[in-house]
Amino acid sequence: MTTRFFPCGAIALLLTTLCNGLPASVAATLDTALVPVPQEPGPAAKKKPVRVNYDLAKQLFGTEPAAPAAKVESSKEKVDLGKSLYEAKLGKAQQSCASCHDVAKYGQDGAVHDRNTLSTVNAARHYAQFWDARAASVEDAAVIAPKNGVEHGVGDEAEVLASLQASADLGKAFAAAFPGDANAVSVANFRVAIGAYLRTLVTKSKFDAYLDGDQKALSNDEKLGLKLFMDTGCITCHTTRLLGGHMIQKSGLLKPYPTEDTGRMRLSGSEADKGFFKVPTLLNVEKTAPYYHDGKVATLEDAVTHMADMQLNKQLPPDDVAAIVAFLKTLTGPLPGAIDARDEKKQ
Ligand code: HEC
Ligand code: HEC
Structure with a gap:
């Protein structure tokens, strides 16, 4: 995997050619995912069972980023x-x-x-x-x-x-x-x-259970958040099991982000790398405030609202933000220590 992806969701026309790494079928579905969702379904309509394109979700979020393996065997x-x-x-x-x-x-x-x-x-x-x-x-x-x-x-x-x-x-x-x-x-x-x-510090979440086949692992509200996350275009950048951690991307893609930190440009000296940062993983994001490379964003609600505006030029209503936040909270897993304790109890 290369370090640079194109903002495929943002430029629908380029989608099929530039979504490297995504199978053609996904790129094609992504295209339809970008068609704006009908506005104002109203709170009552939102109570209806939410249908997520599960196969697409598995393709988008099912794989691990290509991380370097350990060079020496562990013990x-x-x-x-x-x-x-x-x-x-x-x-x-x-x-x-x-x-x-x-x-x-x-x-x-x-x-x-x-x-x-x-x-x-x-x-x-x-x-x-x-x-x-x-x-x-x-x-x-x-x-x-x-x-x-x-x-x-x-x-x-x-x-x-x-x-x-x-x-x-x-x-x-x-x-x-x-x-x-x-x-x-x-x-x-x-x-x-x-x-x-x-390498032992890993977490597993409710969303992992969902991707591994238990479609009931997410509540209706959480599924609505997942659907909005996909339909709004967050998946342009936040994919894989980690919903990030797999590439660098521009912070301030469609609207500039004011920061002194030039990101990747500090390393390369190249103007083209200005403002590029690793797309952060969203695993356990509920627990890791403040947000962004400079820690200037205090809450998850602000991060979601601002991301949609700055990266996708979409202004999300508070209900949609709340649903996406509910989905993001499903990415929290028990801490590694807690997992060990649970396993020991089972034995
Ligand atoms: C003074 C605070 C501080 C100490 C001490 C510190 N770190 Fe960090 N660590 C940071 C900060 C800040 C970042 C992000 C820096 C950046 O990206 O430029 C970071 C980033 C990392 C990352 C990258 C994580 C990612 O998602 O990319 C790893 C791994 C890491 N630290 C491991 C360690 C280890 C191992 C030690 C001890 C040997 C250590 N750190 C000591 C503050 C610290
Ligand atoms: C064009 C790529 C791109 C798109 C689209 C995008 N993001 Fe991000 N996201 C990033 C990058 C890059 C950062 C780091 C920003 C920074 O540090 O300045 C980030 C940061 C975040 C953070 C903060 C995480 C942390 O630990 O600091 C959250 C939460 C987030 N994005 C959620 C979303 C949501 C929800 C959407 C859709 C509404 C979205 N993003 C769309 C690239 C993107």
């Missing part, structure tokens, strides 16, 4: 070490990954650093890391050299290595996770172990 010891490293205070600032990416808060801290903190939950499933997709894998994202003014994490390689070497407990855990490696305490192994842990 329980690596995951355990990765969790310890994630929680350890490292570097000159004695900071932990967890201080900004609190797993109990769905992998983020609700704060804006140089950019709005992205969640580590489900991050390993993205095609690339960070708002500007500047790192390929979660292993790469764990320690990244300051690049074009954007720093990230707990310090540079030398700082991290010094912290690791200073801890006898971590030394033992590294030896257990990398048996036979004479140089087990290394930044390379730090990356592998953190990655092994991050």
Whole structure:
């Protein structure tokens, strides 16, 4: 998969040619999905059972983004070490990954650093890391050299290595996770172990159950939200199981978004990349306010209203916004820790 998609929903004419990745049948149906829905069905009409094109939904949302796989095989010891490293205070600032990416808060801290903190939950499933997709894998994202003014994490390689070497407990855990490696305490192994842990931070939602065949998993209101999400054209950009995390796109496609941050252009220097950011996943979006790369949008209602206006030039009535928000809330899954606890209880 390439990094750039065309705004296929926005320009219906280009649809069939430019929706790369979508089967022709989907592109054709997308075309009809773009025909405006009849206005004003009224609240009573909306109570009627909502019919979603289920096959289309499965095609749009059924697949995973093409995310880089782990290069080293995982093990329980690596995951355990990765969790310890994630929680350890490292570097000159004695900071932990967890201080900004609190797993109990769905992998983020609700704060804006140089950019709005992205969640580590489900991050390993993205095609690339960070708002500007500047790192390929979660292993790469764990320690990244300051690049074009954007720093990230707990310090540079030398700082991290010094912290690791200073801890006898971590030394033992590294030896257990990398048996036979004479140089087990290394930044390379730090990356592998953190990655092994991050790859366990995944959630499953009601919407997954729906896509996996249980069409009753969504209520009528939630189905209405799904239908509006599809018909309004949000699916131009928010597709796959993650409803994002699969490409970069322009923030401010049809109406400009005022921001100092040039996004992908910081990396490439190319004017054509100005304002391009990774399309954020919408999994657990209910739990990860504030929104956008700059954290300037406070609520989900505002994000949905503004997205429709800015990206699609559609002004959604409050009822439609509420329905879409109800759908987005079906994308929340129990936290990884909660899933483990539930599985243990079952056994
Ligand atoms: C000071 C706060 C802070 C600390 C400490 C921190 N992060 Fe981050 N993290 C961020 C911010 C802010 C972003 C978004 C930055 C961007 O996109 O430019 C981010 C992005 C990420 C991403 C990309 C997620 C995605 O969806 O693309 C991953 C993975 C990640 N961090 C992992 C880690 C790990 C692992 C550590 C510890 C080694 C760590 N972070 C430490 C603030 C922090
Ligand atoms: C042209 C592509 C495109 C379309 C169409 C689009 N989005 Fe987005 N969406 C994005 C991008 C890019 C961002 C990140 C914006 C930023 O950070 O400046 C985003 C951000 C969001 C966010 C905030 C997520 C977060 O974690 O910050 C939500 C919610 C959202 N979109 C929902 C929608 C809905 C609902 C629709 C349809 C009404 C829609 N989007 C249409 C590309 C798109």
